Amino acid sequence: MTTTPERERTRAQIPQRTLRLDNWLAQPIVTASILTAFIVYAAYVILANDHYASGPYLSPFYSPNLTDVGMHGWGWVSWPAWITPSILIIWIPMGFRFTCYYYRKAYYRAFWQSPTACAVSEPHKKYTGESRFPLVFIQNMHRYFFWLAALLNVVLTYDAVIAFRDYDGRWGHMGLGTVVLIVNAALLWMYTLSCHACRHAIGGRLKHFSNHPIRYRLWTWVSLINPHHQRMAWISLIWVAFTDVYVRLLSMGVISDIRFF
Numbered sequence: 001m002t003t004t005p006e007r008e009r010t011r012a013q014i015p016q017r018t019l020r021l022d023n024w025l026a027q028p029i030v031t032a033s034i035l036t037a038f039i040v041y042a043a044y045v046i047l048a049n050d051h052y053a054s055g056p057y058l059s060p061f062y063s064p065n066l067t068d069v070g071m072h073g074w075g076w077v078s079w080p081a082w083i084t085p086s087i088l089i090i091w092i093p094m095g096f097r098f099t100c101y102y103y104r105k106a107y108y109r110a111f112w113q114s115p116t117a118c119a120v121s122e123p124h125k126k127y128t129g130e131s132r133f134p135l136v137f138i139q140n141m142h143r144y145f146f147w148l149a150a151l152l153n154v155v156l157t158y159d160a161v162i163a164f165r166d167y168d169g170r171w172g173h174m175g176l177g178t179v180v181l182i183v184n185a186a187l188l189w190m191y192t193l194s195c196h197a198c199r200h201a202i203g204g205r206l207k208h209f210s211n212h213p214i215r216y217r218l219w220t221w222v223s224l225i226n227p228h229h230q231r232m233a234w235i236s237l238i239w240v241a242f243t244d245v246y247v248r249l250l251s252m253g254v255i256s257d258i259r260f261f
Contacts, residue, residue, distance in 0.1 A: 032110035045061050104138070199222045
């Protein structure tokens with residue numbers, strides 16, 4: 001009896017990388033371009049440490065504002081000059097997105113080509129999934145970053161509320177910047193609450209929903225927005241950058257805030 005070689009028994013051998021006829025490269029190219037542009041811009045903003053606030057408006061990259069509590073003067077703590085307030089904060093939202101189930105799919109395909117697209121052979125000789133370090137670490141950290149991101153969203157919601165103050169500190173002001181911060185907080189809440197980790201935290205590991213009516217109701221609400229998680233991931237990411245650009249341009253005097261009342 002002749003034996004079939006292991007390689008032939010595990011995967012069909014075809015000379016083409018794929019038999020797909022559509023433009024399958026478009027999505028990974030667009031994904032890689034947007035993520036790269038955001039990473040470059042975020043790195044600049046984090047290290048620049050300037051023009052992140054204008055009146056009642058605060059950039060989400062620098063929220064909470066650690067500068068107001070003396071970031072470089074906490075008693076015995078002496079921070080190097082390159083450690084900006086944003087560096088002490090940004091690891092939370094970036095960690096949440098980096099370990100996100102959807103974003104993992106996005107950058108695995110765009111950067112690691114694992115695989116580049118469905119029904120397209122990948123350049124790697126073997127596939128281990130997320131069973132080894134560091135991917136297994138990333139996979140398990142997402143559930144913890146979810147709680148940190150939710151806490152940070154509370155702070156960003158507070159920033160949106162105090163954006164109703166005027167430049168002299170009096171309440172009752174509303175400008176375009178107020179709307180920008182409100183939308184930013186709302187989109188981040190939608191992205192966070194539509195997360196699979198949120199859905200599991202609310203309704204996971206329950207044998208009988210009938211014994212937990214409140215959690216079941218919350219689970220049904222989260223389940224309604226869960227299918228839109230991918231869309232919220234992109235919209236919220238782009239809006240965070242837009243919010244910083246708007247506050248930065250106001251701080252630099254390039255534009256003026258449109259006042260509604």
